[in-house]
Amino acid sequence: MTASVSIRNATKTFGDFTALDDVSLEIAAGEFIVLLGPSGCGKTTLLSLLGGFLSPTRGVIEINGRDMGSVAPSKRPTTTMFQDYALFPHMTLRDNVAFGLKMRKVGKAERHARAEELLEMVGLKASASKKPHELSGGQRQRVALARALAVEPDVLLLDEPLGALDLKLRRQMQDELKAIQKRVGTTFVHVTHDQEEAMAIADRIVVMNSGKIEDVGRPEEIYMRPKTVFSASFMGEVNFIPGTVDAKTDNGIHINTVLGAVKLPETALADPAISAGQKITLAIRPEHFRASTGAGPRIMLGAAKVEDGSFFGTHHRAHLSPADYPNMTITAHMPQSAMIEPGAWIDLTIDPSSVVILPGHATPARPQETVAS
Numbered sequence: 001m002t003a004s005v006s007i008r009n010a011t012k013t014f015g016d017f018t019a020l021d022d023v024s025l026e027i028a029a030g031e032f033i034v035l036l037g038p039s040g041c042g043k044t045t046l047l048s049l050l051g052g053f054l055s056p057t058r059g060v061i062e063i064n065g066r067d068m069g070s071v072a073p074s075k076r077p078t079t080t081m082f083q084d085y086a087l088f089p090h091m092t093l094r095d096n097v098a099f100g101l102k103m104r105k106v107g108k109a110e111r112h113a114r115a116e117e118l119l120e121m122v123g124l125k126a127s128a129s130k131k132p133h134e135l136s137g138g139q140r141q142r143v144a145l146a147r148a149l150a151v152e153p154d155v156l157l158l159d160e161p162l163g164a165l166d167l168k169l170r171r172q173m174q175d176e177l178k179a180i181q182k183r184v185g186t187t188f189v190h191v192t193h194d195q196e197e198a199m200a201i202a203d204r205i206v207v208m209n210s211g212k213i214e215d216v217g218r219p220e221e222i223y224m225r226p227k228t229v230f231s232a233s234f235m236g237e238v239n240f241i242p243g244t245v246d247a248k249t250d251n252g253i254h255i256n257t258v259l260g261a262v263k264l265p266e267t268a269l270a271d272p273a274i275s276a277g278q279k280i281t282l283a284i285r286p287e288h289f290r291a292s293t294g295a296g297p298r299i300m301l302g303a304a305k306v307e308d309g310s311f312f313g314t315h316h317r318a319h320l321s322p323a324d325y326p327n328m329t330i331t332a333h334m335p336q337s338a339m340i341e342p343g344a345w346i347d348l349t350i351d352p353s354s355v356v357i358l359p360g361h362a363t364p365a366r367p368q369e370t371v372a373s
């Protein structure tokens with residue numbers, strides 16, 4: 001009913017193009033893994049290697065410790081649910097869900113009982129005798145999920161299964177998908193380019209870029225402690241401040257930035273190997289700025305001028321230009337009570353524990369908007 005997955009040094013080339021480049025990943029039995037990344041980063045290629053629709057050019061795929069190298073897709077303990085989960089239009093929902101069991105020669109009474117059980121789980125038992133055209137998009141998607149689970153795969157592979165749904169339904173289905181996964185305990189590997197979806201459903205998110213894994217972690221780890229500039233910018237909004245490591249001491253990491261010198265705790269390093277003299281980027285989420293001094297440890301980033309601001313109820317969202325580097329735009333969430341008027345000057349401070357020191361320089365000085373739709 002559930003299985004661990006081991007991907008070791010998997011590479012997939014198409015001619016001289018490398019779609020997947022030396023990817024390794026361990027997935028625990030019963031985990032909900034989300035492969036997240038922009039179009040063309042290799043998510044579907046990786047899923048296809050797991051399902052057996054593609055063979056790796058190099059590397060090994062194991063499911064529950066068994067090498068899948070010579071195992072055909074139909075013989076693998078996996079089922080793939082594609083975005084265009086075509087249900088059979090002439091069949092009832094019951095027969096759609098029972099179809100895989102029929103192919104496996106399971107008797108009618110047993111497969112119908114199992115189909116009804118699964119339809120009940122997805123909230124559609126009362127509609128078992130309906131045909132797919134009588135359903136909404138979300139309901140059809142639930143039938144497709146029940147159908148995929150009917151054959152009891154150890155690993156369910158989902159390729160943008162919610163991509164065809166409108167935003168509201170998609171959010172609702174994300175909650176349902178997560179609840180169902182926890183109930184059945186099957187290992188889910190789910191592909192999406194929607195970072196909110198990844199945050200909502202994943203036990204762990206795998207951030208991919210140009211055929212490589214950039215970052216792996218729980219949603220809060222990826223958001224709060226990203227490992228790379230790409231990962232930080234793909235997951236929500238972030239400000240990048242370029243700098244250089246001046247010195248690493250027992251007392252902290254001394255950094256020169258375009259906004260002045262700062263000292264940060266060692267825990268701020270995304271990679272402990274970052275060393276003195278190296279180019280780095282400070283990543284700061286908009287909600288981690290403070291408008292002025294207050295309780296607790298903080299570092300000053302100097303004065304900044306308010307360019308514009310909007311009131312969001314819980315906070316102001318302001319665009320600021322630092323006095324020391326006016327070409328940079330910083331996006332900051334300021335308290336409700338802050339005086340956010342264009343032209344006003346405020347002191348920018350941050351809690352040092354919220355800053356991440358990333359290796360390398362990010363090219364844009366402007367904050368990265370969320371990439372996902």
Ligand SMILES: Nc1ncnc2c1ncn2[C@@H]1O[C@H](COP(=O)(O)OP(=O)(O)OP(=O)(O)O)[C@@H](O)[C@H]1O
Binds near residue numbers: 038
């Ligand atoms: N059969 C193929 N032949 C040649 N190139 C391919 C083939 N399949 C995929 N690619 C290329 O490999 C890269 C990765 O494709 P893949 O479908 O894995 O991306 P993806 O991350 O799933 O993107 P999307 O979100 O758009 O589906 C792309 O540049 C794609 O054009």
